[in-house]
Amino acid sequence: MKRALLIIAAIAALYLVMSCAIVKPVTIDECISNFMSDVNNDHSSVYKNLSTSSVKYAQAVPAAYWDIVFPPGYSYALSGQSTAGSTVTASLSGGSLYPGSNIVFTMTQNLDKDYVISSITIASISYFN
């Protein structure tokens, strides 16, 4: 009996360790949050949130491209974020440049089941697809 309890305890401990080691896929909200964090802090990492299958992926990798879309010197934030299927809509604020401009993300899942961004439109202008 004691031996059986020890075995069960060992299995439970192993399961606990394994649960901690399993990486859950990135959700839509997490992807958008990571994207905005990179927009504000590190343009060279913005591309990591994008779908490699999108048309402009290769062109949009450089940080210099995101310096154009999100010029440095502003603090960018989203409000009123809503998700319908694979489309995320929000209001983008960024000083006098984007005073609540409409921003639309189209999301897709990569092979790891992580959500990534396949297109971005700001004020009806497509900057990534």
Place this chain on the structure above:
Amino acid sequence: MKARRLTFAGALLFAGLCPLLQAQNAETVFTSGTVGHKNAAGKTVSLEIGDLVRTGESVITKSDGNAELQLTTGKSSIKVKPNSVFMLTERSVGGVKQTVLQAAAGSVSMKFEKLAGKEPLVGSSNCVAGVRGTEVTIYAGMDGSTLMAVSSGAVELESGGSTVSLSANEAVEVKPGQAPGQKFAWLGKEVDYSKWNEGKLADFLADPAGSARKVREQMAGYRDSMLALLPELEKKKADFAAAAAELKRLSDAKDQRSEDYRAGTVFPLIQDQATLFLNIRYYALSVLSMRRFVLGDMYMQMRSRHMLDPGNQQYSDFLGVYADIVTAYEASIVPQLVDADI
């Protein structure tokens, strides 16, 4: 490997968006032998039936490989022959985005129906052509030459600043860095690509330095187009900086004109910068393609033939031109590239 075929049936996905905003993709309907699919991140996997080849991606066939793709908008088809590289790219001309179906190496046949909106452009590393209701085959030679043969329809091909129109059963050869040659009658028989490319190899080996100079000329053309855009981009950046400052002044003053100024002046400047950046990257990636598939092949051909006599005069002359190309490439093109491109 046993050939596999899928009869392509069912509704084609048409996004309903303006074709100018939606690039075209291609679905794989047939593969046999060894066929690779390189995505925009540079990772290559085996191409399977049903796989979608998106803009920025390539299909690479080995000596036993064949693949057939269909554009997802319309009924146009693309056949990638053995030892070939097909690339689906995009470029912007006058603010209008167009898909470019490119034969980077080997032989690629394309058949187009009339498409809703903009037809794609076709081409190779040294020329681009507009097609309409056309069946065309493109052969890309190891020396950077292109042979374009039209089976049906019409093609307008541009290279070296000159344009030639091809009708059914006409073909033209374009050498790198030069205007199209004289067009000639082509009776619809498939060109024996191996024999044609052997001829290109023979021409190359007869004058390797001369062939490399022609490639240098072609790459210089792309580079010059790219370099011409850089100051434009810098100017747009300066204009944007001034406009952004003016916008801030109007906004801080709660001036009612700020909204119109933002939409009419500031946003177009952001869009112009983005378009210029896209075009700069297009030219840089075109040079990368020539460097990788044409010049790289030339270098391997020469190196493998002169491993035991590196002092050979022809080899030395070729290396001189090669070094010159690589120096220019590293100085002007590499700064426009990122790790994922290479």
